[in-house]
Amino acid sequence: MPEISKRIPKRKLAQKAIDKTASFGEDVNLEVYSRRAKAHPYKQDLSHLPQATKERMLEVGIISTGENRTGTFVQIDHSLVHRSTTQEGLELMSSVEALEKYPWLEEYWWQAVPVNTDKFTAQTELHQNHGYFIRALPAVIAIHPLQACLYLSQTKIAQNVHNIIIAEENSELHIITGCTAAPSTASGLHIGVSEFYIKNGAKITFTMLHNWAPEFVVRPRTGVIIEENGTFVSNYICLKPVGSLQMYPTARCIGKDSIVRFHSILVASPLSRMDVGARVMLEAKGARAEIISRAITTGGNIIARGHLVGKVPEVKGHLECRGLILSGQGSIEAIPELSGLVPGIDLSHEAAVGKIAEEEVEYLMARGLTRNEATAAIVRGFLRVEIEGLPSQLTAQIQQTIESSEEEFF
Numbered sequence: 001m002p003e004i005s006k007r008i009p010k011r012k013l014a015q016k017a018i019d020k021t022a023s024f025g026e027d028v029n030l031e032v033y034s035r036r037a038k039a040h041p042y043k044q045d046l047s048h049l050p051q052a053t054k055e056r057m058l059e060v061g062i063i064s065t066g067e068n069r070t071g072t073f074v075q076i077d078h079s080l081v082h083r084s085t086t087q088e089g090l091e092l093m094s095s096v097e098a099l100e101k102y103p104w105l106e107e108y109w110w111q112a113v114p115v116n117t118d119k120f121t122a123q124t125e126l127h128q129n130h131g132y133f134i135r136a137l138p139a140v141i142a143i144h145p146l147q148a149c150l151y152l153s154q155t156k157i158a159q160n161v162h163n164i165i166i167a168e169e170n171s172e173l174h175i176i177t178g179c180t181a182a183p184s185t186a187s188g189l190h191i192g193v194s195e196f197y198i199k200n201g202a203k204i205t206f207t208m209l210h211n212w213a214p215e216f217v218v219r220p221r222t223g224v225i226i227e228e229n230g231t232f233v234s235n236y237i238c239l240k241p242v243g244s245l246q247m248y249p250t251a252r253c254i255g256k257d258s259i260v261r262f263h264s265i266l267v268a269s270p271l272s273r274m275d276v277g278a279r280v281m282l283e284a285k286g287a288r289a290e291i292i293s294r295a296i297t298t299g300g301n302i303i304a305r306g307h308l309v310g311k312v313p314e315v316k317g318h319l320e321c322r323g324l325i326l327s328g329q330g331s332i333e334a335i336p337e338l339s340g341l342v343p344g345i346d347l348s349h350e351a352a353v354g355k356i357a358e359e360e361v362e363y364l365m366a367r368g369l370t371r372n373e374a375t376a377a378i379v380r381g382f383l384r385v386e387i388e389g390l391p392s393q394l395t396a397q398i399q400q401t402i403e404s405s406e407e408e409f410f
């Protein structure tokens with residue numbers, strides 16, 4: 001890590017914020033989760049991981065063979081287990097290692113996400129457990145996606161990771177992050193701080209898949225800074241039970257003609273509590289933003305948020321939230337916000353929450369489907385979101401994840 005003297009101001013801010021709750025969402029007692037975890041050995045070859053671990057990783061898009069991937073990062077609990085890259089011009093390592101290797105990285109540390117945002121960011125500064133550093137050098141375009149897995153194998157521990165992702169000028173990255181836990185791990189706390197820096201003309205497509213357990217508490221904290229002609233596309237998918245999930249990434253379009261898109265697909269099973277949204281600050285001429293969410297409850301509670309802020313003229317943004325209630329025990333609350341601070345902006349939103357129309361079910365049943373088959377077909381179509389610019393491989397993987405979870409929807 002950098003010299004402690006350089007980190008003292010940030011650590012002081014973190015220490016003051018350690019008892020600060022989030023601006024919204026339920027509170028969490030950090031003290032019930034252990035900061036200690038047993039060490040896991042480094043694996044040069046991921047095929048040596050237990051079969052159950054590899055299967056669990058595959059469920060969130062992480063391929064242990066590294067096939068069709070240009071890089072792989074695996075962290076289990078607090079241990080870096082594997083890191084490798086196969087393409088020149090792409091860097092992938094632990095963020096702790098990156099801070100030691102590159103003193104200049106300190107200039108990025110906590111710039112997109114303030115260290116004193118809440119007690120979750122504060123805990124990550126004070127008790128960090130690795131996380132990944134990904135960087136594409138100027139004009140380097142990743143041939144295949146890079147993949148990163150953040151895995152919890154022990155019950156009741158806290159995993160505090162800090163990720164830094166930098167796409168230098170005119171570079172392009174596709175990243176798959178799979179966050180999950182061992183089937184035997186009943187509960188835990190995952191805090192994932194992620195800071196993205198998209199330089200002029202660069203692009204990052206970031207797909208995050210979560211598969212936790214009914215007693216897990218998950219608190220991602222994400223900030224994105226996009227420069228001129230840069231593009232950031234975020235796809236978030238959570239289809240399996242989770243105790244409490246709360247995330248509200250904030251993107252700043254500071255460069256002319258910068259673009260950001262947030263897409264989320266959520267399914268809340270009974271007892272799951274999800275508070276998920278995104279905020280985009282449009283701060284430069286020609287900036288554009290899109291926030292689209294699809295939410296289904298089969299008994300859990302979902303709050304779907306979105307906030308677009310137009311700070312300068314000639315910016316454009318659209319919010320869209322659609323929800324389906326498949327159980328009378330669940331709820332969906334859509335909270336769209338538009339803030340126009342100057343003339344000459346174009347911001348819009350639409351939101352709809354309801355149930356599956358009976359006439360749609362009857363129409364499909366009249367063509368030979370059972371009621372469950374008809375309902376599943378409607379749900380599958382509802383969750384299908386066309387994501388511009390996403391590699392076909394990732395699109396197929398997302399659809400496969402949705403289809404493999406269908407039986408759990410009902």
